[in-house]
Amino acid sequence: MLRIFIPILFFAAFIGWFLYRLLIKKDLKQNLNTLYAGLSFVGIWVIIYYFLLR
Numbered sequence: 001m002l003r004i005f006i007p008i009l010f011f012a013a014f015i016g017w018f019l020y021r022l023l024i025k026k027d028l029k030q031n032l033n034t035l036y037a038g039l040s041f042v043g044i045w046v047i048i049y050y051f052l053l054r
Contacts (some may be wrong), residue, residue: 007045
């Protein structure tokens with residue numbers, strides 16, 4: 001049952017990383033590959049949740 005919440009935790013960690021790179025380090029453009037990988041991860045999990053919880 002708790003396995004369904006793990007991607008939500010990863011999404012929160014990704015948002016934290018994104019905000020840290022955007023607001024504190026100000027080097028988000030140097031980390032675009034990581035940003036795209038994270039957005040792909042989030043997109044895949046949104047699709048999975050859509051079909052599982054529909």
